[in-house]
Amino acid sequence: MKATRVLTGITTSGTPHLGNYVGAIRPAIAASRAAGVESFYFLADYHALIKVDDPARIQRSTLEIAATWIACGLDPERVTFYRQSDIPEIPELTWFLTCVCGKGLLNRAHAYKAAVDKNTEAQQDPDADVTAGLFMYPVLMAADILMFNAHQVPVGRDQIQHIEMARDLASSFNHRYGEHFVLPEALIEDHVATLPGLDGRKMSKSYDNTIPLFAPPEQLQKIIAGIKTDSLAPGEPKTTDGSALFQIYQAFGSVAECDAMRQAYAQGIAWADAKHQLFERINQEISPLRARYEGLMAHPEQLEALLQAGAAKARSMATPMMSRARHAVGLRNLLDLRNSKVSHNAKAHKTALPSFKQYRDADGKFYFKLVDAAGKLLLQSQGYASPQDAGIDVKKLQADPKELANLIGNLNLIVATDSQLEEALNALQQLKDTAA
Ligand code: TRP
Numbered sequence: 444m445k446a447t448r449v450l451t452g453i454t455t456s457g458t459p460h461l462g463n464y465v466g467a468i469r470p471a472i473a474a475s476r477a478a479g480v481e482s483f484y485f486l487a488d489y490h491a492l493i494k495v496d497d498p499a500r501i502q503r504s505t506l507e508i509a510a511t512w513i514a515c516g517l518d519p520e521r522v523t524f525y526r527q528s529d530i531p532e533i534p535e536l537t538w539f540l541t542c543v544c545g546k547g548l549l550n551r552a553h554a555y556k557a558a559v560d561k562n563t564e565a566q567q568d569p570d571a572d573v574t575a576g577l578f579m580y581p582v583l584m585a586a587d588i589l590m591f592n593a594h595q596v597p598v599g600r601d602q603i604q605h606i607e608m609a610r611d612l613a614s615s616f617n618h619r620y621g622e623h624f625v626l627p628e629a630l631i632e633d634h635v636a637t638l639p640g641l642d643g644r645k646m647s648k649s650y651d652n653t654i655p656l657f658a659p660p661e662q663l664q665k666i667i668a669g670i671k672t673d674s675l676a677p678g679e680p681k682t683t684d685g686s687a688l689f690q691i692y693q694a695f696g697s698v699a700e701c702d703a704m705r706q707a708y709a710q711g712i713a714w715a716d717a718k719h720q721l722f723e724r725i726n727q728e729i730s731p732l733r734a735r736y737e738g739l740m741a742h743p744e745q746l747e748a749l750l751q752a753g754a755a756k757a758r759s760m761a762t763p764m765m766s767r768a769r770h771a772v773g774l775r776n777l778l779d780l781r782n783s784k785v786s787h788n789a790k791a792h793k794t795a796l797p798s799f800k801q802y803r804d805a806d807g808k809f810y811f812k813l814v815d816a817a818g819k820l821l822l823q824s825q826g827y828a829s830p831q832d833a834g835i836d837v838k839k840l841q842a843d844p845k846e847l848a849n850l851i852g853n854l855n856l857i858v859a860t861d862s863q864l865e866e867a868l869n870a871l872q873q874l875k876d877t878a879a
Contacts, residue, residue: 447480449630450593452487452527452584455504456495459511460653461725462638462646465694470632471597472516482522483591483757484512486750489527489534489583493576509746511656514736519749527587529754532761536586537579539768543615544582545818552581553604585609589616590761592625600805603629607802618798620771623764628830629803638694639687641670657736660726667722668715677713688717695724796877797821797870799837801830809833813840813867821867822847823857841878844871 451471459468475482486508491501505526517524527533549555555578559569581604588596588609596606606629613624637645640652647653654666670688675681683689683705693701707717739746769775795816803809808826811833815821827833836855839846847868850856858864 447595448483448591448593448625449474449480449595449597450483450485450588450591450627451597452485452490452587453508453512454487454494455491455501455508457504457648458507459656460646460648461656461691462640462653464511464515464656465636465638466632468512468515472512474597475517475522483593484517484522484524485587485757486526487587490580493574493580506740506743506746509750510736510739513746513749514657514732514739516732519753523591523753523756524749525753525757526750529750530590530757530761532758532765533583533586533590535765536590536768537583539772540582540585540589540612540616541579542772543619544612548608548611549578549581552578552608553601554580581605581608582612585612588627589613589624590764591757592764593627594625595630596627597630597632600631603631603803603805610802611800614798614800618796620768623768623771626801631807636690636694639690641666641687643671643685643687656729657733659733660730663726663729664719664722667718667725670718670721672714672717675711675714677716678711680711681708681714683708688714688721692721692724695728700724797874799841801833801837803830811837813870815866815870821863821870825855825857840871841874844868844875847871 453467471482471484474480475484486505488501488505491504495501495504509526512524513519555573558573558577562569562571562573584605585608588606589612596602596609598606606627610626613626617624640646640650641654642650642652644650644652654663658666670691672686672688673681686708689704689708692704696704704717704720707720770779797813797815799811799813801809801811804826806826808828809830809832810826811824812820813822824833824836827836836846836850840850847856847864851858851864858867
């Protein structure tokens with residue numbers, strides 16, 4: 444069986460905190476040990492340049508994040524662990540994808556739109572302070588993913604749109620130049636809890652409420668003492684509902700330990716004692732990792748060597764991929780006349796074919812649509828529980844355009860007008876004829 448390729452990038456723009464550890468690092472490292480998975484983890488330092496203009500901070504963050512992942516148990520022998528900027532093929536692929544990317548697609552990206560909305564509201568030029576880097580962010584991210592033909596990309600909900608764009612760019616490229624890229628899927632980690640920060644809101648750098656993952660023990664203890672609680676006195680029963688302290692405890696304690704803590708709350712444990720127990724519990728898990736982290740931070744040459752080895756491994760895949768992609772788009776040695784017939788066909792293909800697009804939406808369901816060669820929507824499916832279910836109906840339509848009536852009858856498809864129906868039928872017939 445072929446392994447599932449899972450790929451994630453970590454932007455090198457800050458210092459890892461406890462929320463990153465519980466929400467991303469710990470589960471990702473556990474997942475990387477599963478059988479049948481081939482994992483790719485990389486330091487997204489090109490992405491960091493979009494947000495951070497302090498060179499020292501970029502370098503510092505790269506060191507800290509690399510040290511953190513290794514200290515937390517990522518096995519660089521088992522996974523491919525590399526730094527994005529060590530792979531020159533990535534910016535090259537970014538350009539290829541830029542050339543098949545509709546500008547309108549990027550206009551609709553959430554992060555860019557949010558910046559424009561903010562400017563508009565402030566009665567500024569819509570693009571004030573927006574760099575082309577921010578605008579192009581999704582294309583660079585698509586190149587990261589498509590380069591290694593990743594099947595799954597574990598991300599937070601805020602990144603789903605980026606994965607959809609990567610799928611769109613992969614299908615546009617494939618449509619024009621032949622099948623080169625796998626269409627990736629977002630893997631949404633809903634079951635891992637987001638950790639509250641010191642003030643009870645989600646732990647996040649932007650709220651300035653974080654607990655640094657590898658703060659020295661005395662500092663960790665002090666920071667934990669600052670977690671917001673109510674003002675109930677020792678001896679007064681306390682409730683775990685909505686208690687940030689308890690939620691953080693839950694991310695570390697076993698079921699039995701959490702039960703004991705719940706009981707201690709009911710029996711009126713003093714906040715100072717509860718905080719001390721939380722410190723002890725976190726420190727128990729973190730202190731061996733911290734020791735490794737400190738060792739690595741003192742030896743950047745070890746991390747550098749490890750990243751270089753990771754880059755060599757990653758490039759052993761990226762270089763052949765790009766050599767195929769360069770050939771596909773026509774950047775070729777002039778003596779190389781391989782496949783000139785194929786490319787001729789690919790061009791003829793390109794002229795006017797409708798296509799199916801499958802994707803996952805923010806509601807977590809799987810959809811497909813049929814668009815004409817210019818990208819106009821002809822058919823829109825309802826949400827399916829799995830990509831396979833959606834795929835079955837796509838296959839039916841490909842095999843027999845007349846299935847359209849059945850699928851509409853089952854309410855699996857929405858067609859607004861009769862003329863749309865006719866256009867869709869024609870498009871399906873056209874697809875069938877060219878496939879034959
Ligand atoms: N955009 C991602 C984030 O902010 C980081 C990232 C860059 C990434 N390239 C990626 C994540 C490729 C997954 C795959 O979290």
